[in-house]
Amino acid sequence: xxxxxxxxxxxxxxxCASAASAQAPAKLKVGLMLPYTGTYASLGTAIENGFRMxxxxxxxxxxxREIEFVKVDDESDPSKATDNVNKLIxxxxxxxxxxxxxxxxxxxxxxxxxxxxxxMIVPNAGADAVTGAMCAPNIFRxxxxxxxxxxxxxxxxxxxxxxxxxxxxxxYAAGDESVRGFKEAFEKGGGKVVxxxxxxxxxxxxxxxxxxxxxxKPDAVxxxxxxxxxxKFVKDYAAAGLKKSIPLYGAGFITDGTLEAQGNDAEGLxxxxxxxxxxxxxxxxxxxxxxxxxxKLQPDVYAVQGYDAAQMLGIGLTAVKGDTSKKAExxxxxxxxxxxxxxxxxxxxKFNNPVQDIYLRQVSGKENKLxxxxxxxxxxxxxxxxx
Numbered sequence: 177x178x179x180x181x182x183x184x185x186x187x188x189x190x191x192c193a194s195a196a197s198a199q200a201p202a203k204l205k206v207g208l209m210l211p212y213t214g215t216y217a218s219l220g221t222a223i224e225n226g227f228r229m230x231x232x233x234x235x236x237x238x239x240x241r242e243i244e245f246v247k248v249d250d251e252s253d254p255s256k257a258t259d260n261v262n263k264l265i266x267x268x269x270x271x272x273x274x275x276x277x278x279x280x281x282x283x284x285x286x287x288x289x290x291x292x293x294x295x296m297i298v299p300n301a302g303a304d305a306v307t308g309a310m311c312a313p314n315i316f317r318x319x320x321x322x323x324x325x326x327x328x329x330x331x332x333x334x335x336x337x338x339x340x341x342x343x344x345x346x347x348y349a350a351g352d353e354s355v356r357g358f359k360e361a362f363e364k365g366g367g368k369v370v371x372x373x374x375x376x377x378x379x380x381x382x383x384x385x386x387x388x389x390x391x392x393k394p395d396a397v398x399x400x401x402x403x404x405x406x407x408k409f410v411k412d413y414a415a416a417g418l419k420k421s422i423p424l425y426g427a428g429f430i431t432d433g434t435l436e437a438q439g440n441d442a443e444g445l446x447x448x449x450x451x452x453x454x455x456x457x458x459x460x461x462x463x464x465x466x467x468x469x470x471x472k473l474q475p476d477v478y479a480v481q482g483y484d485a486a487q488m489l490g491i492g493l494t495a496v497k498g499d500t501s502k503k504a505e506x507x508x509x510x511x512x513x514x515x516x517x518x519x520x521x522x523x524x525x526k527f528n529n530p531v532q533d534i535y536l537r538q539v540s541g542k543e544n545k546l547x548x549x550x551x552x553x554x555x556x557x558x559x560x561x562x563x
Contacts, residue, residue, distance in 0.1 A: 201240060201241050201498055202241070203241060203242045203243065203244040204238065204239070204241040204242070204243055204244065204271050204272065204493070204498065204500070205244050205246060205268065205269060205270040205271050205272070206243055206244065206245050206246070206270065206271070206272050206274060206489075207246045207247075207248065207261075207264035207265075207268060207270035207272065207273050207274065207275075208224055208227070208245055208246070208247045208248070208274050208275065209247075209248045209250050209260060209261060209264060209273060209274070209275030209276050209281075209285060210223055210224060210247075210248075210249070210250060210274075210275055210276050210277065211249065211250055211251065211252045211276065211277050211278065212247070212249040213249055213251060214251055214252050214378070215252060215378045215402075215403045215404045215405060216252050216277045216278060216402070216403045217403075218403065218433055219277045219300065219402070219403055219433060219478045220249075220276075220277060222433065222473075222475070222476055222478035222479040222482065223274075223277070223299045223300060223478050223479070223481060223482035223485075224247075224482060225467070225470070225471050225473075225475075225479055225482065226299075226467070226475065226478070226479035226480060226481065226482030226483035226484075226485075226486070227274060227299065227482040227483065227485055227486045228245075228482075228486075229466065229467060229470055229471075229479075229483060229486075230482075230483045230484075230486035230487055230490070231243050231486050232470075233466075234490060238486070238489055238490040238493045238494070238498075239490065239492075239493025239494045239495075239496065239497060239498035240493075240494075240497060240498045241493065241498040246264060246268045246270055248260050248263065248264055250275065250276050250278070250281050252277065252278040252281060252378070253278075253281065254278070254280035254281050254283070254284055257280070257281040257284035257285060258284050258287075258288060261273065261275075261284065261285045261288045261289070262288060265288065265292055265294055270294070271294075271295065271500045272294070272295045272296070272297070272489060272500065273285060273289055273294055273295065273296040273297070274296075274297055274299055274482075274485055274489075275296075275298070275299070275301075276298070276299075276300065276301055277300045277301055277402075277478075278301060278348075278350075279301045279302060279303035279322065279348065279349035279350040279353075280303075280348055280349055281301070282298055282300075282301030282303050282306055283301075283303050283305060283306065283310065283349065285298075286298075286303075286305075286306045286310050286312070286315055287310065289312070289314060289315055290310065290312040290314070290315060293314055293503065294314065295314050295489075295492075295500055295503070295506065296314060296315045296316070297316045297317070297318055297485045297488055297489060298315070298316070298317040298318065298319060298485075299318050299319055299478075299481045299482050299484075299485040300319045300478060300481055301319070301350070302319060302320050302321050302322035302323075302324070302350055302353065302354070303321075303322065303349045303350065303353065304321050304322055304323050304349075304353045304556070304559070305349075305560070306321075307321060307525075307527045307528050307529035307556060307558055307561065308321075308527070308556075308558055308559050308560045308561050309559070309560030309561065311527055311528060311558065311560075311561035311562070311563055312563065313503055313504065313507050313528075313563055314503050314506075314507075315528060316488060316507075316510060316524065316528040317528060317529050317530065318481050318482075318484040318485040318487075318488050318530065319450075319481040319530070320449075320450055320529075320530065320532070321353075321529050321556040322349070322350050322353035322354045322356075322357060322400075322427075323353055323354075323356065323357035323360075323556050323557070324357065324450070324532075324534055324551075324554050324556055325354065325357070325427040325428055325429075325447075325448045325449050325450070325534055326353070326354040326355065326356065326357025326358040326359075326361075326398075326400070326427055326448075327357040327358065327360060327361045327551070327554065328361070328448040328534035328536075328550040328551040328554060329358055329361075329398060329425055329426070329427065329447070329448040329550070330357065330358040330359065330360060330361025330362035330363075330364075330365065330367075330398075331361045331362075331365060331550065331551060332425070332446070332448060332536055332550050333358075333362055333365075333367065333396055333398065333425055334361065334362050334364070334365025334366055334367050335365065336396075338367055338395035338396045338423075339366070339367050339368060339395055340367070340368055340370045340394045340395045341362060341367060341368070341369050341370065341394050341395060341396050341397065341398055342369070342370060342371045342372075342373060342389050342392055342394040342396075342397050342398075343355045343358065343359070343369055343371070343372050343373065343397070343398045343399070344373040344374065344375075344382075344385055344389070344397060344398075344399050344409075345373075345374050345399060345400040345401065346374060346375060346376070346377040346378070346379070346400070346401065346405065347374035347375065347376050347377065348377045350400065350402075351374060351377075351400045351401075352374075354400035354427050355369075355372060355398070355400065358398050359372075362398075369398075370392065370394060371388070371392055371394070373385045373388065373389070377405075378404075378405060380404070380405050380408040380409070382408070382409055382412045382413075383412065383416075386412060386413065386416045386418060387416075389418060389422065390416065390417075390418060390422075393422075394422060395422075395423075396422060396423045396424070396425055397413075397418070397422055397423070397424050397425070398425050398426065399424060399425070399426040399427075399430055400426060400427045400429065400430070401426075401429065401430055402429035402430070402432075402434075403429075403433070403434070406429060406430045406431070406434045406438075407434045407437040407438055409430070410424075410430065410431070410434070410438045410441050410442050410445070411438060411441045413441075414441035415441075419441070423446075424445055425445075425446050425447070425448075426445065426447050427447065427448060427449065428447040428448055428449025428450075428451070428477065428537060428544065429449070429477075430445070430447055431445055431447050431537075431539050431544055432447075432449065432451075432476045432477045432478070432544065433476040433477075433478060435539060435541075435542045435543070435544070436542060442539045443539055443540070443541075444538060444539060444540075445538070445539045446536060446537070446538050446547070447536075447537050447538075447539075447544065448534050448535065448536055448537070448550045448551075449477055449534065449535060449537060449544070450477070450519050450522075450530070450532045450533065450534055450535065451476075451477040451480050451518070451519040451535070452535045452537045452544050452545065452546040453474070453476075453537075453543040453544045453545060453546075454543055454545050454546060455518070455519070455520065455546060456546075457518075457520065459516060459517070459518055459520075460518040460519075460520075463475065463480070463483065463518035464518070467479055475518075477519075480517065480518050480519055483517075483518065484515060484517050484518075484519075487515055487516070487517070488510060488513075488515065488524075491509055491510055491513050491515070492506035492507070492509050492510055493506070494509070495508070495509030496509070507528070510524045510528075511523075511524055511526065515530075519532065519533075520532070520533055525555055525556065525558065526558070526563075527556065527558030527561045527563075529555075529556045529558065531553055531554070531555045532553065532554065533549050533551070533552055533553060533554070534549070534550050534551040534554050535547075535548070535549055535550060536548050536549070536550040
């Protein structure tokens with residue numbers, strides 16, 4: 177009898193342990209590889225804030241698994257990217273990679289993610305190749321391709337009747353691809369890019385190029401800068417007297433998260449992006465209110481992209497019941513989903529990039545105010561993608 181009772185107790189203990197194990201799956205390790213210092217530090221913080229806010233709204237669980245964060249400062253340095261991402265995967269054993277801002281760093285991250293099969297969601301970097309030539313079934317983007325805002329602005333500038341445009345950007349993937357997108361649409365619309373100017377990243381010495389712009393006398397200038405570089409460029413452009421004589425247009429990063437520092441020099445600038453500060457929808461209003469309450473800051477496009485990266489992760493994890501090994505099912509769920517974003521609903525293309533409206537915005541005070549939809553449901557062509 178005693179032996180039977182012992183076995184019953186032991187069996188009950190095993191059942192209890194099994195039940196406890198079933199109720200509490202292992203935590204999901206999310207590796208945040210973002211810039212926390214340097215030119216893009218504020219962008220990295222906004223992305224993390226947005227991501228954490230969505231996770232908190234879900235009770236700190238996605239797909240039934242509690243989230244544990246591991247953070248690495250990528251320093252916006254491509255030369256350190258491979259080592260940093262390998263630390264997250266091999267040392268910290270993360271299940272998912274979230275990163276990053278700098279396109280060069282994201283490219284290195286994507287290569288490692290593709291080689292190791294690690295799930296990765298890019299919450300900013302628009303490097304076309306990530307969802308183009310380097311595409312993979314386990315790599316997704318919650319933001320944009322560099323081509324998208326550039327292409328939309330090319331259409332806008334052509335429709336405004338400008339014929340000769342000079343472009344200026346940092347000489348790196350994001351700048352080059354943004355200019356290519358702009359040029360493709362602008363020249364299709366009958367215009368001509370007469371000069372393509374650039375400075376090495378993160379150089380912010382613009383004076384010689386501004387003098388060259390003044391001498392060229394184009395109808396308009398198209399630009400791509402972000403963070404601290406965007407602040408310096410807008411202020412220098414105005415100080416050189418060019419704002420009054422040559423209209424400046426840009427991908428929205430020139431004025432997103434930078435208006436406070438740019439002050440009156442940014443007033444009236446027209447930009448294109450997949451988000452604006454005053455969309456006025458119930459979804460966006462509730463997001464903005466919650467973000468301001470949580471962080472005592474107004475959200476920007478980077479916060480939205482971080483928030484939506486968490487939304488996408490949640491959709492995929494729910495479909496696979498938290499099992500990150502089911503990559504095909506994870507991807508299938510995202511391809512079927514309509515993501516209820518503060519930017520407006522968007523879907524995910526077969527290349528794993530957002531299909532989304534690109535807005536024309538104008539700076540008014542400290543806001544990028546909505547003017548119109550520049551390009552409806554714009555799909556990146558995913559050139560070179562083979563999946």
